[in-house]
Amino acid sequence: MRKVQVSRLIYTLWKNRWLYLPGKRGATEYHLGVLKAKLAKYRSELLAPSKKGGDKGEGFDVLKSGDARVALIGFPSVGKSTLLSTITTTQSECASYEFTTLTCIPGVIEYKGANIQLLDLPGIIEGAAQGKGRGRQVIAVARTADVVLMMLDATKGDVQRGLLEAELEAVGIRLNKQKPNIYFKVKKAGGLSFNSTCPLTRVDEKLVQMILHEYKLFNAEVLFREDCTADELIDVISANRVYMPCLYVYNKIDQISIEEVDKLARRPNTCVVSCNMKLNLDYLLEMLWEKLSLIRVYTKKPGEPPDFAGGLILRRGCTVEHVCHSIHRSIAQHFKYAIVWGTSTKYSPQRVGLHHVMNDEDVIRIVKK
Ligand SMILES: Nc1nc2c(ncn2[C@@H]2O[C@H](COP(=O)(O)OP(=O)(O)OP(=O)(O)O)[C@@H](O)[C@H]2O)c(=O)[nH]1
Ligand SMILES: [K+]
Numbered sequence: 129m130r131k132v133q134v135s136r137l138i139y140t141l142w143k144n145r146w147l148y149l150p151g152k153r154g155a156t157e158y159h160l161g162v163l164k165a166k167l168a169k170y171r172s173e174l175l176a177p178s179k180k181g182g183d184k185g186e187g188f189d190v191l192k193s194g195d196a197r198v199a200l201i202g203f204p205s206v207g208k209s210t211l212l213s214t215i216t217t218t219q220s221e222c223a224s225y226e227f228t229t230l231t232c233i234p235g236v237i238e239y240k241g242a243n244i245q246l247l248d249l250p251g252i253i254e255g256a257a258q259g260k261g262r263g264r265q266v267i268a269v270a271r272t273a274d275v276v277l278m279m280l281d282a283t284k285g286d287v288q289r290g291l292l293e294a295e296l297e298a299v300g301i302r303l304n305k306q307k308p309n310i311y312f313k314v315k316k317a318g319g320l321s322f323n324s325t326c327p328l329t330r331v332d333e334k335l336v337q338m339i340l341h342e343y344k345l346f347n348a349e350v351l352f353r354e355d356c357t358a359d360e361l362i363d364v365i366s367a368n369r370v371y372m373p374c375l376y377v378y379n380k381i382d383q384i385s386i387e388e389v390d391k392l393a394r395r396p397n398t399c400v401v402s403c404n405m406k407l408n409l410d411y412l413l414e415m416l417w418e419k420l421s422l423i424r425v426y427t428k429k430p431g432e433p434p435d436f437a438g439g440l441i442l443r444r445g446c447t448v449e450h451v452c453h454s455i456h457r458s459i460a461q462h463f464k465y466a467i468v469w470g471t472s473t474k475y476s477p478q479r480v481g482l483h484h485v486m487n488d489e490d491v492i493r494i495v496k497k
């Protein structure tokens with residue numbers, strides 16, 4: 129009697145998709161997986177740069193400069209150019225009519241000793257990925273950025289955000305997502321070697337095989353190190369995805385109620401501002417700095433104070449070796465050890481080797497052989 133009840137309960141849970149039972153994958157799941165692989169393949173072909181060239185668009189191939197690059201993406205007239213003109217010394221034309229900006233206008237934000245390149249771009253609209261307006265060129269520039277600053281009009285609700293996210297998603301830009309932890313390698317022979325280091329609830333070997341066949345891949349090594357979806361596997365196979373941090377900036381908060389401002393400001397990865405009234409722009413820079421994962425490291429010579437005026441700008445996670453390279457490419461070869469003061473060491477100062485990971489505002493003295 130009890131047994132029947134238990135199995136009925138399990139059946140109900142499974143039927144309502146509250147419970148995953150291995151081997152009970154519906155046919156829909158397989159069809160959908162293969163269909164999505166087909167679509168992803170088709171899209172990649174569309175996105176491949178045309179052989180004729182010239183698609184790049186005049187005024188869009190701006191040289192990368194400074195310590196990092198930020199692209200301003202948003203609908204027309206949300207205030208992108210107003211932001212550039214306010215927080216950099218560059219002036220970009222601002223006006224109340226749509227599509228005021230027609231090319232890529234670079235400016236420089238000077239913050240905590242770093243030079244951050246900010247790119248003002250034309251507004252993009254729904255269908256940008258298919259080439260509406262200057263959408264393709266704008267998105268191509270966005271792909272080269274370290275962070276996307278998505279500017280939204282706080283008075284216009286949330287439709288714009290969803291549309292822009294879909295446009296960027298369609299061209300392989302993944303916002304605020306980690307690269308799926310799947311090891312994938314195409315082989316010459318040996319069939320499919322499929323393994324995982326954790327229980328998988330969203331795909332199984334059969335589905336993985338079907339998706340790979342769609343790409344005409346019959347020999348490959350696939351190792352799932354986390355419980356990924358079919359879409360994430362397709363992203364890994366497609367290989368041309370970019371994983372990019374995105375900061376959502378709601379502008380024109382001078383036009384909405386304080387309650388609405390409060391609600392928007394509490395969302396993750398979000399900053400609320402008014403470019404016209406210069407409200408909260410200092411906090412925007414702070415958030416941007418965090419998103420860019422930049423750190424400052426100060427060098428020190430024996431008997432002298434640290435060089436606080438000439439800090440090195442590096443990425444979070446950088447090691448002493450990176451510090452050496454950023455000073456001069458020959459330093460690492462003559463490296464003996466380094467002395468570090470700051471939050472990255474247990475003791476301050478502490479003797480460290482080339483592989484020690486640095487923190488923001490650490491001071492370092494490099495001792496050569
Ligand atoms: N109320 C209000 N209006 C703003 C604010 N920031 C910008 N604007 C106005 O919004 C309009 C559009 O500003 P732009 O900077 O040209 O917008 P854009 O996003 O660069 O527009 P396109 O280049 O056409 O895509 C202008 O009339 C600005 O004065 C703000 O904080 N509050
Ligand atoms: K405008």
Ligand SMILES: [Mg+2]
Nearest residue numbers: 208209228229
């Ligand atoms: Mg503009």
